[in-house]
Amino acid sequence: MDNHTYNYQSDCTPLTNCKSARKPAGSTVVNMGSSGNKLPSDYLVWSLCNTLYVNFCCLGFMALIYSIKARDQKTQGNLQLAQECSDKAKWYNILAAGWNLLVPLLVVVLLVLLLVHLGTSQGSFDFFGEDGFQSFMKLFSSVH
Known part of the structure; x- marks a missing residue:
């Protein structure tokens, strides 16, 4: 580090209140828009998930296209058309x-109903029985 001497005004030292003669330049106001005029949502993330x-x-x-x-x-500032596309x-x-959600x-x-039906059926073979798979395969392997 350089060995410089820093000169502070006597009334403005680090870690204390500065009572300098300088005054702030003024306040800055940022207008974020009125709270009553809500921008329409675009649902872009939801659309991406549904697309994939x-x-x-x-x-x-x-x-996704309408989002x-x-x-x-x-x-572009066209809030009416943006609201229609958002809807x-x-x-x-x-x-x-x-x-x-419906398809899975x-x-x-259907899978549960099929398994319950196969488990309770008294057909020509018992798929869940002792030799169920072997008797099932015999149906397709025997050639007449």
């Missing part, structure tokens, strides 16, 4: 998310 997951009938992709349109219109993106996201739920329910 299942995406039945391109619902997630449509939501991007809503964001573009919001940055469409929200509904496409709701439809896509509903489908994304239906698959699980």
